[in-house]
Amino acid sequence: MGSGRCRWLLVVLGVLVVLVVLVPAARGDCGPLPELPGAEPPEDSKDQQSFPIGTKITYRCVLGFAKVPLKSDTIQCLENALWSVLPEFCDRSCLSPPRVSFAKVSAEDETKNFYAVGVTVSYVCNPGYKNSTDELPTSTCLENLTWSEVPELCERETCGPPKVPEHGTLVTTDYLFGSKADVICDDGYELTPGPPSIRCYIHDDRVAWTPLPTCHRIQGVSPLPSTSTVGATAVTDAPKPLEEKTSEYRYILPLIIIPCIIGIVVIAIWTIKKCGIKQKGTYKPNPTNAGDEEQGPSCQERKTGP
Incomplete structure (x- = not known):
């Protein structure tokens, strides 16, 4: 009896399993x-x-x-x-690789839309920049899903010394890509209409200076003789006109102040001699010759009381 019941229970369970599997189907x-x-x-x-x-x-x-x-x-x-x-x-995955001013992500890596942890992308220098080493800049997707810093392995290219305008000079900080050079005309000359400066920019896949403005003579004004070298380019870190004015003031001010001080001292000595006072409220003339007394108004009148 016991074994028969067990067989029936197993059959029932099997039927239930089949129903569970087959009913949805x-x-x-x-x-x-x-x-x-x-x-x-x-x-x-x-x-x-x-x-x-x-x-x-x-x-x-x-x-x-x-x-x-x-x-x-x-x-x-x-x-x-x-x-x-x-x-x-x-x-x-990390988000898109970081963008930098001196380089861009390589064409192969830029087309990807998935950057797993540990993946490294490479960069190529932008136009106007060149590799400063034999290695390319790279960046790696880190465990915290951020990118490692892109090393600045690209440096700005140089346009070289620019051509200097006739009757003028150029003032600039350097000759590298992106730099600006201001054009300053000599006395008696002025710039033609247009930008007063030139820039080192990209031209036909290389760096070059923008067109140079010219200095033409001002009508009715005679140009002053220039002591500067014709066609000079000044490389400076500060505006040159301010330095020239400061230098001029350094030499002109003493020429004005020193004579004024000497004049004040001479007048003071002359006044002391002229108006010498020996005691308060009295005046004693200081004649130039013995027995000769000055007449007229004195520096300080004698004080007389009732």
């Missing part, structure tokens, strides 16, 4: 959506318990993950009421 439905690492289904289908055959669901990567290129992100309810197999397609 008989209805033509797939069960709940499977879970995938780093991905999630759309909000409106997360809690749904059954899906008709032929249903397609597209997953999306959660925050901190990105879709691996060329991998599928969609599953489908098959004819046997089972979901298709969907391999992991989300992985941790």
Whole structure:
């Protein structure tokens, strides 16, 4: 009796298992959506318990993950009421590589849309810059999903000394890409209409100076003789006109102040001699010759009381 009951129980359990497996298939439905690492289904289908055959669901990567290129992100309810197999397609990825002024991401790395942890991208120098070493700048996706700093291995190219305008000079800090040189005309000359400076810029895939303005003579004004060297380029870190004015004041001020001080001292000595006072309230003339007394108003009148 005991063994017979056990056999019947096993049969019943087997029937229940078959029903559980075959009933959804008989209805033509797939069960709940499977879970995938780093991905999630759309909000409106997360809690749904059954899906008709032929249903397609597209997953999306959660925050901190990105879709691996060329991998599928969609599953489908098959004819046997089972979901298709969907391999992991989300992985941790950095955002786009950082942009820098002196270089750009290589064409090969720029087309990628997935940068896994540990991936290194390379850079090429921008126009107007050249490699300062044999190595290319690079950056690596770190564990915290940020990029390592891009080393500045590109330096600015030089345009060389610019041509100096006739009857003028140039003032600049250097001759490197992006630099500016101001044009200053000699006395009696002025710039033609247009920019008063030139710049080192990109021209036909190389660096060059922009067109140079010219200095023409001012009508009715005679040019002053210039002591400077014709066609000079001044390389300076500060505006030259301010330095020249400061230098002029350094020599002119003493020429004005010293004579004034000497004049004040002479007048003071003359006044002391002329208006010598021996005691308070009295005045004693200081005649130039014996027995000769000065007449007229004195420096300080004698004080007489009642």
